[in-house]
Amino acid sequence: MDHSQLLKKYNVPVPRYTSYPTVPYWSDSPTSAQWLEFLQRALSQPDSSWSMYLHIPFCETLCTFCGCNTVITRGHERESPYVKTLLQEFFNYHRHLPLLADKPLRQLHLGGGTPTFLSSAHLRALLEGLYRHVVIDKKNFVASVEVDPRRTSVEQLQVMFELGFTRVSLGVQDFDPEVQRLVNRIQPLEQTRELTEAARAMGYQSVNFDMIYGLPKQTVASFGPSIDRTIELRPDRIALYSFAKVPWIKPQQRLFKDEDLPEGGEKLALFEVAYNKLLQAGYIEIGMDHFALASDKLSLALKNKSLHRNFMGYTEIRTDILLGLGVSSISETRECFHQNEKVLPLYEKKVQAQEVATLRGHILSADDQRQRDQVLRFMTQGSVPLRDAGQVSDVRRFLEDMLRDGLVRLEQNTLSITELGRPFLRNACVVLDQRLREQKPETRVFSQAL
Ligand SMILES: C[S@@+](CC[C@H](N)C(=O)[O-])C[C@H]1O[C@@H](n2cnc3c(N)ncnc32)[C@H](O)[C@@H]1O
Ligand code: SF4
Structure with a gap:
């Protein structure tokens, strides 16, 4: 059976396994009190370290392929209250779990939405506010951020670099202008190139590009060159996602029709062209959706069999505690998953009342x-x-x-x-x-x- 036939045969709905059990099978939700107990137990383990995820939901405009948990707004007056709520949420945890202030923080990731919706001053206030109350594992600390090149300045990158960030992930999706127009995301190649070069010049050690196949009007003839442009810019990592159609985006918000979406064989051909080009260019397939240069830490971890996977995807850093702050964030310990409220006002209300913003989770048997x-x-x-x-x-x-x-x-x-x-x-x-x-x-x- 050739590669195309295999792609066709095995293209069925299957989980992505960023957790096990996968989210639809979460059943035995912890109460907020139980969740705090699980965290306390995990923190009490000798030699444990932890990771923190911060979710910034805001984006100025809607990309009409987007399945992330976002709040679309141009209202930058929302930055300051949100930063305060994130800090408050951390203090709420800290009050119940004084151990949190003693355990070394190994990994920090800012995701979204768009973390760089926050100004340099707010990014600094948020990070410095947290750093004052945690112990950073200086030798091993890794901090990373997802940025939208259309809304990220060199100054923002600089501030985060000063605050210990060494990895940056750029949303690119496709360089083709017509595809960009149809998904409401005009992002000239130059903008992506300039930010990539600025990050490297500053000292960021790992640059990732997110690409998507299966977007409206993508063809092999247009997506192949987009992958070539990506390879020319030589990001250390590439995430190549399959477009997951998002039913809640209303047709009137889209500039494309369902018929514009490459389906079946056409979509698989897009994957195949990108996949072959990346492997030929020396990228190593890390696991599902992820590719990295041989020199990148992910490739080294794959080789040394020390790769880990959690809600943030593949990582070479393994900690048994992931604490997610922000609306909709997911946390985990070895025994329990926990997700925050997904609706912003509900999340804010609970945090401001000094409660844990529990929505759901799962206690692992x-x-x-x-x-x-x-x-x-x-x-x-x-x-x-x-x-x-x-x-x-x-x-x-x-x-x-x-x-x-x-x-x-x-x-x-x-x-x-x-x-x-x-x-x-x-x-x-x-x-x-x-x-x-x-x-x-x-x-x-x-x-x-x-
Ligand atoms: C939070 S965004 C990245 C940061 C920033 N907001 C941006 O777009 O540049 C996370 C990534 O998820 C991917 N993504 C979002 N919606 C998707 C969908 N429906 N199908 C596949 N990938 C998707 C995109 O590649 C996007 O870059
Ligand atoms: S792809 Fe990124 S910028 Fe676009 S709506 Fe989604 S989170 Fe926001």
């Missing part, structure tokens, strides 16, 4: 934890030892087709993905996902594999 370890190992290392003879025969049966097509291998009780199978990692991972296998979702909740 012992079985969940065992399965999560297997899923994580398979998604990050591409191979996993199976538990016993029963699981081996289950895998043999469930992955019969993938074994026959040479996408996975089963040797000495270890399941591995083959080179050919790498784009189908998440299809194979389903065999380890007991919750999905026991109960299929009633509505369509997962995007296509490609």
Whole structure:
């Protein structure tokens, strides 16, 4: 079977496994008090360190492909109250968990929305406000930020660099002007080039570009050159996402019709052209959607088998505690997931009342934890030892087709993905996902594999 036929055969809806259990299977939600107990327990472990995620939901304009949790506004007077609420949320946690101030902070990520919606002064106030109350793990600290090149100044990059940021991720999506027009995101190549060069000159060590295939009116003839432009700018990392159609974007907000979207074979051809170009240009496929130069820490972690995966995607940094602050943010410990309120006024109200802004979450059972370890190992290392003879025969049966097509291998009780199978990692991972296998979702909740 050639590559195109394989892409067609395995292009079915499957989870992305940024968590296990995946979000639609979260059932046993913690109360706010329980969540604080789980955090306390995780922080009490000797030698534990932690990661922090800050969600800034604001964007000035709506990109009509966007599936992120955003608030579209040009009202920059909202910056200051939001920064205050984020700091307040941190202090609320700190009041219950004094240990938070002693544990070394290993990783910090600012995501959105658009973190650079905040002015340099507000970014500084937010970060300095937090740094005053945490201990930074100076030797190992890594801070990263997602930026929209249309709304990011060199000054903002400079302020974050001074405050310890060394990684930056630029939203690009596609360089083609017509595709950009149709998704309401005009972003000249020069703007992306200038910001990339400024970040490098300043000393940022890792630059990532987000690209999307499957956008309206994308063709192989237009997307191929967009990938070439990307390769010329040589970002250290590239995320190549499949466009997940967002039903809540109203047709009148879009400049394109459903018929403009490349579907089926056309969409797969876009993936194939990008995939081949990236590999030919020396990028290494890290796992689902992610590529990196051999010199990047992600590639090194893949090689050393120390890659990790969490809600922020692939990372070479493993901490057992991820604390998410901000509207809709997700947190996790080994035993529990927790998500904040997704509606901004509800989130603000709870934080201002000094409450934890719990929306939902999941307490992992012992079985969940065992399965999560297997899923994580398979998604990050591409191979996993199976538990016993029963699981081996289950895998043999469930992955019969993938074994026959040479996408996975089963040797000495270890399941591995083959080179050919790498784009189908998440299809194979389903065999380890007991919750999905026991109960299929009633509505369509997962995007296509490609
Ligand atoms: C928070 S944004 C990045 C930062 C900034 N807001 C920007 O757009 O430049 C996160 C990324 O998610 C991806 N994304 C958003 N909506 C998507 C969708 N419906 N399908 C696939 N990828 C999507 C885009 O590649 C986007 O760059
Ligand atoms: S892609 Fe980025 S800038 Fe565009 S709406 Fe989504 S979060 Fe905002």
